[in-house]
Amino acid sequence: MGADAGPKIVVDGAEITRVRCPDVRYLMYGDRALVEPLLAAYPDLQAITEVRHTDKFITMEDKPAQAIRKGRDTSMWHAISAVQQGEADVVVSAGNTGALMAMAKIQLRTMRGVDRPAIAALWPTERGESVVLDVGANVDCDERQLVTFAIMGEAFARAVFGLQRPLVGVLNIGTEEVKGNEAVKAAAQILQDADLPIKFYGFVEGDDIGAGTVDVVVTDGFTGNVALKTAEGTARLISHYLSTAIRRSLFARIGYLLASGAFNVLRTKMDPRSVNGGVFLGLNGLVVKSHGGTDEMGMASAVELAHNMISHDLVEKIEQDVQHIYGTEDAEVPELRPANKEVSA
Amino acid sequence: MGADAGPKIVVDGAEITRVRCPDVRYLMYGDRALVEPLLAAYPDLQAITEVRHTDKFITMEDKPAQAIRKGRDTSMWHAISAVQQGEADVVVSAGNTGALMAMAKIQLRTMRGVDRPAIAALWPTERGESVVLDVGANVDCDERQLVTFAIMGEAFARAVFGLQRPLVGVLNIGTEEVKGNEAVKAAAQILQDADLPIKFYGFVEGDDIGAGTVDVVVTDGFTGNVALKTAEGTARLISHYLSTAIRRSLFARIGYLLASGAFNVLRTKMDPRSVNGGVFLGLNGLVVKSHGGTDEMGMASAVELAHNMISHDLVEKIEQDVQHIYGTEDAEVPELRPANKEVSA
Numbered sequence: 252m253g254a255d256a257g258p259k260i261v262v263d264g265a266e267i268t269r270v271r272c273p274d275v276r277y278l279m280y281g282d283r284a285l286v287e288p289l290l291a292a293y294p295d296l297q298a299i300t301e302v303r304h305t306d307k308f309i310t311m312e313d314k315p316a317q318a319i320r321k322g323r324d325t326s327m328w329h330a331i332s333a334v335q336q337g338e339a340d341v342v343v344s345a346g347n348t349g350a351l352m353a354m355a356k357i358q359l360r361t362m363r364g365v366d367r368p369a370i371a372a373l374w375p376t377e378r379g380e381s382v383v384l385d386v387g388a389n390v391d392c393d394e395r396q397l398v399t400f401a402i403m404g405e406a407f408a409r410a411v412f413g414l415q416r417p418l419v420g421v422l423n424i425g426t427e428e429v430k431g432n433e434a435v436k437a438a439a440q441i442l443q444d445a446d447l448p449i450k451f452y453g454f455v456e457g458d459d460i461g462a463g464t465v466d467v468v469v470t471d472g473f474t475g476n477v478a479l480k481t482a483e484g485t486a487r488l489i490s491h492y493l494s495t496a497i498r499r500s501l502f503a504r505i506g507y508l509l510a511s512g513a514f515n516v517l518r519t520k521m522d523p524r525s526v527n528g529g530v531f532l533g534l535n536g537l538v539v540k541s542h543g544g545t546d547e548m549g550m551a552s553a554v555e556l557a558h559n560m561i562s563h564d565l566v567e568k569i570e571q572d573v574q575h576i577y578g579t580e581d582a583e584v585p586e587l588r589p590a591n592k593e594v595s596a
Numbered sequence: 597m598g599a600d601a602g603p604k605i606v607v608d609g610a611e612i613t614r615v616r617c618p619d620v621r622y623l624m625y626g627d628r629a630l631v632e633p634l635l636a637a638y639p640d641l642q643a644i645t646e647v648r649h650t651d652k653f654i655t656m657e658d659k660p661a662q663a664i665r666k667g668r669d670t671s672m673w674h675a676i677s678a679v680q681q682g683e684a685d686v687v688v689s690a691g692n693t694g695a696l697m698a699m700a701k702i703q704l705r706t707m708r709g710v711d712r713p714a715i716a717a718l719w720p721t722e723r724g725e726s727v728v729l730d731v732g733a734n735v736d737c738d739e740r741q742l743v744t745f746a747i748m749g750e751a752f753a754r755a756v757f758g759l760q761r762p763l764v765g766v767l768n769i770g771t772e773e774v775k776g777n778e779a780v781k782a783a784a785q786i787l788q789d790a791d792l793p794i795k796f797y798g799f800v801e802g803d804d805i806g807a808g809t810v811d812v813v814v815t816d817g818f819t820g821n822v823a824l825k826t827a828e829g830t831a832r833l834i835s836h837y838l839s840t841a842i843r844r845s846l847f848a849r850i851g852y853l854l855a856s857g858a859f860n861v862l863r864t865k866m867d868p869r870s871v872n873g874g875v876f877l878g879l880n881g882l883v884v885k886s887h888g889g890t891d892e893m894g895m896a897s898a899v900e901l902a903h904n905m906i907s908h909d910l911v912e913k914i915e916q917d918v919q920h921i922y923g924t925e926d927a928e929v930p931e932l933r934p935a936n937k938e939v940s941a
Contacts, residue, residue, distance in 0.1 A: 457825025480802025
């Protein structure tokens with residue numbers, strides 16, 4: 252119920268994914284009176300979908316605390332609950348991010364060894380795709396959180412990109428005078444020195460993300476969110492330049508028509524829907540947050556990403572890695588304190 | 597002497613600016629044996645240029661502390677010194693950023709009322725140009741620093757863009773759960789509540805930079821640097837997609853030729869050289885830092901930006917604004933503490 256365009260894009264997106272991933276089945280939570288007529292258009296989808304009616308919904312305006320109070324009768328709560336109860340493998344929502352994270356934390360709880368979950372985003376690069384985390388869940392992050400993001404992102408890249416040894420970098424700035432804040436430096440030191448099964452590249456800068464220098468980019472949620480939005484804004488700016496430039500002359504318009512195949516490729520590559528879906532990592536269960544303003548194609552991408560993660564046992568992989576590194580206790584982890592060596596970057 | 601491509605691009609760039617800005621005159625610091633033969637190619641430039649020989653130069657590898665030790669015999673030191681002595685109005689360098697900032701701080705000193713200088717960058721937008729600061733001088737910034745950046749950026753936008761009342765925004769993230777870090781929230785509160793002659797928009801997100809939502813984007817140097825580099829990386833990624841897509845078919849290549857005028861416009865718009873030049877604001881004197889890897893066109897842009905700032909008395913404007921707001925004393929500024937109101941964003 253949470254998508255800006257309403258439940259239709261969710262149903263249409265589910266149908267697209269049904270064709271691409273034949274083993275998927277759906278539980279849909281929401282207003283039966285709205286959802287069932289939409290489903291009626293797709294008998295095959297209807298056959299693999301169970302609609303569960305709720306009267307209440309979280310809106311984009313609800314603050315997380317309000318959402319929690321509204322709580323247990325909402326479609327969002329029930330959808331997460333299905334994962335917590337083992338009825339569903341993963342929840343996909345295009346609704347309110349803050350509410351989704353707050354409810355997911357309460358129901359699924361943070362994984363042992365993880366301080367706070369992160370939101371991971373897929374990022375198109377010159378070499379394919381990378382994963383960037385955190386892109387918005389945690390404003391201030393200490394070194395232990397950043398190291399945990401590295402572990403979770405590395406497990407994600409193995410599972411979703413099928414890489415054996417993904418390369419991990421920590422996002423930093425490159426001016427000579429001041430090489431990064433304390434948390435970033437300490438995290439890099441830990442990743443460099445500690446006995447972690449992680450292929451650590453060192454520091455990367457903002458332009459390394461699009462270049463695909465590493466497979467996993469680790470950053471705090473403030474910087475990561477600004478970077479993600481800045482990249483979206485830059486892509487929009489360039490589209491704007493391009494369409495303005497092409498409208499300027501008849502030759503350009505004819506040229507554009509002839510090159511339209513190329514522009515379609517470009518458009519597909521730049522299409523934010525194709526990498527739609529932030530993943531909440533570090534919970535005892537998987538949550539995919541689709542962009543609220545997406546359409547059925549974007550929703551289908553988010554569901555496919557969810558399907559992909561489930562097929563590769565992502566939660567188990569992260570759990571194993573975190574426990575391998577931090578042990579099974581939540582105790583202090585003195586072996587992860589940074590040693591007194593220089594980080595090569 | 598600091599540009600990656602050596603002194604030739606500096607001389608060539610100076611010649612371009614000489615034609616565009618006929619009132620400019622140059623002091624060039626560096627190896628006379630290298631610079632004078634280059635100048636000989638442009639008699640008109642030679643006539644308005646005085647070459648001052650130095651034996652020593654700062655390299656890109658020098659750490660700021662090393663640069664200071666090498667110090668007083670280097671071309672960089674002397675060039676800044678010329679501004680400090682009143683012989684030059686502004687210094688332009690394509691050299692080591694950290695060394696340049698360290699030497700500029702020592703010689704020009706931070707302006708009264710300013711805690712630390714910032715690096716401001718021009719940013720192309722859908723509506724023209726904006727200024728973003730800080731993009732790398734200060735990793736951690738408190739609210740007072742951010743407010744000072746707002747004041748300096750606003751003066752810059754008035755002087756350089758010729759705006760009467762530039763709109764100022766504070767860069768933040770938009771997820772519901774966590775609206776920004778403490779410094780960002782406190783800075784916005786001050787800009788909202790205090791009796792400042794600033795047209796404050798509120799918070800902006802990363803995608804607002806390219807959209808041109810505000811004329812001045814205020815952020816800490818870590819986030820600003822990552823945003824700037826991420827935008828550069830995204831532009832490069834899209835160029836890569838476009839050229840790959842166009843090579844795929846003959847039609848696309850013909851179309852590209854027909855539309856080449858449009859692509860030239862696009863290329864000019866996306867050209868990082870056209871907005872080359874980070875400006876150090878908050879010192880008693882103006883310093884423009886050109887990208888080290890730039891060419892003569894980029895160097896010319898940096899010199900023209902320097903010329904533009906001088907023509908509009910930027911340092912005096914900033915000085916007046918800072919003193920208007922903080923008073924002439926360096927004392928505490930209790931009236932700038934945030935009040936207990938909600939910030940509209």
